[in-house]
Amino acid sequence: MIAEILSVGTELLMGQIANTDAQYLSRRLAELGISLYRHTVVGDNPGRVKAALLEALRRADLVVTTGGLGPTEDDLTKEAVAEAFGLPLELHAPSLRAIESFMAKGNYPMAENNRRQAMMPRGATVLENPVGTAPGCIVESGGKTVAVLPGPPRELKAMFEAGLAPWLARRSDMCLESRYLRTAGVRESDLENRLRDLFHSGNPTLALYCAPGEVTARITARAETPDAARALLEPVEAEIRRRLGDRVYGEGMDLTPEAVVFRLLDERRQTVSFAESCTAGLLPARLVDVPGASRVLGESHVTYSDEAKHRVLGVRRETLAQFTAVSAQCAVEMAEGARRISGADWAASTTGYAGPGPADDGTPAGTVYIAVAGRDGTSVRECHFPGDRAFVRALAATAAFDMLRVALLEAR
Amino acid sequence: MIAEILSVGTELLMGQIANTDAQYLSRRLAELGISLYRHTVVGDNPGRVKAALLEALRRADLVVTTGGLGPTEDDLTKEAVAEAFGLPLELHAPSLRAIESFMAKGNYPMAENNRRQAMMPRGATVLENPVGTAPGCIVESGGKTVAVLPGPPRELKAMFEAGLAPWLARRSDMCLESRYLRTAGVRESDLENRLRDLFHSGNPTLALYCAPGEVTARITARAETPDAARALLEPVEAEIRRRLGDRVYGEGMDLTPEAVVFRLLDERRQTVSFAESCTAGLLPARLVDVPGASRVLGESHVTYSDEAKHRVLGVRRETLAQFTAVSAQCAVEMAEGARRISGADWAASTTGYAGPGPADDGTPAGTVYIAVAGRDGTSVRECHFPGDRAFVRALAATAAFDMLRVALLEAR
Numbered sequence: 071m072i073a074e075i076l077s078v079g080t081e082l083l084m085g086q087i088a089n090t091d092a093q094y095l096s097r098r099l100a101e102l103g104i105s106l107y108r109h110t111v112v113g114d115n116p117g118r119v120k121a122a123l124l125e126a127l128r129r130a131d132l133v134v135t136t137g138g139l140g141p142t143e144d145d146l147t148k149e150a151v152a153e154a155f156g157l158p159l160e161l162h163a164p165s166l167r168a169i170e171s172f173m174a175k176g177n178y179p180m181a182e183n184n185r186r187q188a189m190m191p192r193g194a195t196v197l198e199n200p201v202g203t204a205p206g207c208i209v210e211s212g213g214k215t216v217a218v219l220p221g222p223p224r225e226l227k228a229m230f231e232a233g234l235a236p237w238l239a240r241r242s243d244m245c246l247e248s249r250y251l252r253t254a255g256v257r258e259s260d261l262e263n264r265l266r267d268l269f270h271s272g273n274p275t276l277a278l279y280c281a282p283g284e285v286t287a288r289i290t291a292r293a294e295t296p297d298a299a300r301a302l303l304e305p306v307e308a309e310i311r312r313r314l315g316d317r318v319y320g321e322g323m324d325l326t327p328e329a330v331v332f333r334l335l336d337e338r339r340q341t342v343s344f345a346e347s348c349t350a351g352l353l354p355a356r357l358v359d360v361p362g363a364s365r366v367l368g369e370s371h372v373t374y375s376d377e378a379k380h381r382v383l384g385v386r387r388e389t390l391a392q393f394t395a396v397s398a399q400c401a402v403e404m405a406e407g408a409r410r411i412s413g414a415d416w417a418a419s420t421t422g423y424a425g426p427g428p429a430d431d432g433t434p435a436g437t438v439y440i441a442v443a444g445r446d447g448t449s450v451r452e453c454h455f456p457g458d459r460a461f462v463r464a465l466a467a468t469a470a471f472d473m474l475r476v477a478l479l480e481a482r
Numbered sequence: 483m484i485a486e487i488l489s490v491g492t493e494l495l496m497g498q499i500a501n502t503d504a505q506y507l508s509r510r511l512a513e514l515g516i517s518l519y520r521h522t523v524v525g526d527n528p529g530r531v532k533a534a535l536l537e538a539l540r541r542a543d544l545v546v547t548t549g550g551l552g553p554t555e556d557d558l559t560k561e562a563v564a565e566a567f568g569l570p571l572e573l574h575a576p577s578l579r580a581i582e583s584f585m586a587k588g589n590y591p592m593a594e595n596n597r598r599q600a601m602m603p604r605g606a607t608v609l610e611n612p613v614g615t616a617p618g619c620i621v622e623s624g625g626k627t628v629a630v631l632p633g634p635p636r637e638l639k640a641m642f643e644a645g646l647a648p649w650l651a652r653r654s655d656m657c658l659e660s661r662y663l664r665t666a667g668v669r670e671s672d673l674e675n676r677l678r679d680l681f682h683s684g685n686p687t688l689a690l691y692c693a694p695g696e697v698t699a700r701i702t703a704r705a706e707t708p709d710a711a712r713a714l715l716e717p718v719e720a721e722i723r724r725r726l727g728d729r730v731y732g733e734g735m736d737l738t739p740e741a742v743v744f745r746l747l748d749e750r751r752q753t754v755s756f757a758e759s760c761t762a763g764l765l766p767a768r769l770v771d772v773p774g775a776s777r778v779l780g781e782s783h784v785t786y787s788d789e790a791k792h793r794v795l796g797v798r799r800e801t802l803a804q805f806t807a808v809s810a811q812c813a814v815e816m817a818e819g820a821r822r823i824s825g826a827d828w829a830a831s832t833t834g835y836a837g838p839g840p841a842d843d844g845t846p847a848g849t850v851y852i853a854v855a856g857r858d859g860t861s862v863r864e865c866h867f868p869g870d871r872a873f874v875r876a877l878a879a880t881a882a883f884d885m886l887r888v889a890l891l892e893a894r
Contacts, residue, residue: 081691083518084660085509086700086735088500092523096497106495107530111504111521114689118519125537140670181671201868203671222692224869248496258552259593259615277526279493280634288498323498350770351763354784358762359872361838369790371783372766378781378824412790426773456613457636460771 071242073104074130076122078138078147079221080113091136091219091226097323098230100290102238103245104132114138119150127154127214134234137221139187139204147218148207152191155211162190165198165205172203197233201225208237247299248290249307250323253314254472258285264313274303276310282461283468286323287314319475327471328356334478335366340415342474344370345383345408347395347421348438352467369412373404383407396421396429398450401439405450409443416477417443418470422453424462435459438466442477449477483654485516486542488534490550490559491633492525503548503631503638509735510642512702514650515657516544526550531562539566539626546646549633551599551616559630560619564603567623574602577610577617584615609645613637620649659711660702661719662735665726666884670697676725686715688722694873695880698735699726731887739883740768746890747778752827754886756782757795757820759807759833760850764879781824785816795819808833808841810862813851817862821855828889829855830882834865836874847871850878854889861889 075092082089092109099106110126112118119138126133138147152159166188173180187204190196194207197217202225206218217234219226253261258280262269265287268276274291287310291302311318320330335342344353354370357363371382376395379385385395385403393399404419422438423429429437436457441450451473455465487504494501504521511518522538524530531550538545550559564571578600585592599616602608606619609629614637618630629646631638665673670692674681677699680688686703699722703714723730732742747754756765766782769775783794788807791797797807797815805811816831834850835841841849848869853862863885867877 080687080689081700082505082521083508084512084700084702085505085507086662086691086698087693088502088505089521090500093494093497093500096495098497100496107525108534109494109501109521109523113519122520181675183674184671224873250498259596262595263593277492279498281499286498288493288496290496348770349767350775350779351765351767351782351784353763354786355761355763355767358760358786358875361871363762364786367762367784368787369783369785369794370763371781372763372779373781374766374770374776375780382781424770459773461636463770 071104071132071244072130073099073106073132073134074108074110074126075106075134075136076126077109077111077136077221078114078119079111082111082137083113090223091221094223094227095134095136095230098235099134099238100246100248102235103242104238105244114146116146116150119146120154123150123154123216127216131213132215132217134217134219136219136226139206139218139220148189148191151209151216151218154216155191155209157191157193157209157211159189160192162188162196162205165190165196168198168205169203195237197229199225199229200232201228206233208234244292244294245296245299246290246292247296247303248288248323249303249321250325251287251289251307251310251314251318252284252320252322252325253286253317254284254319254327254468256285256317261285261287261314265310268306268310271306274306276306283465316479319472326356327468327475329360331471331474331478332357332360332363332366334475335416336362341366341368341412342416342418343368343408343412343414345404345417345419346370346372347374347379347404348424349420349463349467349470350374352463353418353420353470356467356471368414371408379404383411394431396423396433396437396439398439398441398452401441402443402448402450405441405443405448415445416474418474420466420470422462422466424459424466426459436462438462440466440470440473442470442473444477444481446481449473483516483544483656484542485511485518485544485546486520486522486538487518487546487548488538489521489523489548490526490531491523494523495525502635503633506635506639507546507548507642510647511546511650512658512660514647515654516650517656526558528558528562531558532565535562535566535628539628543625544627544629546629546631548631548638551618551630551632560601560603563621563628563630567603567621567628569603569605569621569623571601572604574600574608574617577602577608580610580617581615607649609641611637611641612644613640618645620646656704656706657708657711658702658704659708659715660700660735661715661733662737663699663701663719663722663726663730664696664732664734664737665698665729666696666731666739666880668697668729673697673699673726677722680718680722683718686718688718695877728891731884738768739880739887741772743883743886743890744769744772744775744778746887747828748774753778753780753824754828754830755780755820755824755826757816757829757831758782758784759786759791759816760836761832761875761879761882762786764875765830765832765882768879768883780826783820791816795823806843808835808845808849808851810851810853810864813853814855814860814862817853817855817860827857828886830886832878832882834874834878836871836878838871848874850874852878852882852885854882854885856889856893858893861885
């Protein structure tokens, strides 16, 4: 089955938001073995929505639309789908009752424009919205299918999982299996050179993706059953792991260095604390994204001023005077101070200039010192990260987790 | 001038990344007065890239491509552009020298596949890549223009700003002006009802965008000069501000509640500190995204365990025993403790259950207490946020900044 995604929303064409709906659907359609060939985004314009829909229906068996189902006046996707298939819109009474009940529960007034959300193309399979007002639908005609989903990401995900995914799973005839081998601190062209000959295979396919501080090797195999796809995939995965060794920090599309650090700590029933200057909260914020983080994190401190570095963490005034706060010495004392005051098994610290612009003493933006303190001592690294303020901070956080991962593995 | 964006990358169709390149370009093209009608994403497939390019060229005057310029074997955009225009690819010697120099500076080996990056369609205007190896280009033929940009967001932005934006600014014949009126804690349908009659104007246009915990009203006017566009826009902006009052926390596409809090603090030369449980680092991480944050933030503490709440912030053991850590009482003592130990003028605290699943005592996920302590006392709010763990934490952080904003305004 060949699919396309059609997203409707002037906010996408104005760049107000990124198309994360298309990203989510892409991943889930791949997992269902559906081949996705295109994303299209058009604005809230009835003529252009209908034209894009008709084009997509010429190329694909399934078109999944996102957006244009809300109560506001610029929402128009269902109308375009009904017109494209030559179907009238009719009031769907159960949807109207569901909308009324949703509004009543939240103590929101039922507006006239909420009633429009209960209009459906004749004969459509209605998809309930478990977390919002706008229902979606599936319309089938002439061998083609359009699935209409809402734009707000929470509603899209809930409706996809509860309604569309089970419907599609019953119709899919091919399985894709993918592996995502994750590396941190390795260049794309370096990986490309190590894996060059593996790019020529048609099945499984191999591709490299870059994200800040990370490169991922994706391997995807296609077959009629999950088992057959895995049998094609596994020898290629083993070969790549052999070539890359411990450069691979783990496997999984959603895996992060912090999730690996969490797992290593949790397995050993150990704890960590952080002492941050330039990353200022990113390290605990990222670690706590992993459910269960309270088992490995008790406390964490942002010491942005020199005064706080001394008072909270015990960094010596002489260290700050002699080497400044952006120094290997300060990073070491921050990590050791955080480990001491928290009683944690491990501590990591960051101190640096995230920019914009160089420091008063001429130290360039992107200079960051990262230290990791453990039972057996403290290691420290001087890093020079490219990019703007947010990018430098994100790279520093990724590097701190990767340093912690390596320290945990070496302490095994 | 009508434009479309064509993004090339199987990683987009697999959902590995969101199309943030298209978002960035959309915003910048709008600022340049270029009407953007469509985004298209296709995979790394030469036939489908070429077909999508030819279709886009039939509809638009300008097609901006992103991706498919890297050294790896799946990169093929320039080839497709050359074929679409019937032009040969030729070695561009200055680009080859720039790539060699970039690789030498970073101490990277020059790979054979890096040389392919210096091949350009004949007659193209080459766009230098200030932060990476892949140069881009502008190709003009038969009244149509294709601009070829790299996929990695840092490289895309740098090349757009240094090369393509100045080139386009010289050719643009129409200006768009937009205002983004930002609200936090207001429902979309509530705003829609207050502004209903204003949606019918053709110029300026009005649209509402939702993000976690926020709704933005965008007003966009189109005219031949920036002044004329502003003259159309300003009366509508004034009317919306009159209707929404202090629900509007500020104006700007990139504005955030934390940037407003930073500005209010900085104007008064006041400081803030945080005591976080469930948000665990998000508050300082978001505040420090604002350049100059060191003037208003000295330190911040994550106290995830009860033990840390008591030891670091001085929350009384009786409070924790009687009310638990997820209580208004605990939030108040956390905020007051953070204000006391830091010496800051203000402190905000968060404590709650982000999920997944309810707490052991049955308190549902999404229950969060937020307190703000200042010179004149402490206020506290009980919140019930929907959604998953990351969503609850993000909403709690937004609500904490909005509470702090209101407290700052009331203390004026």
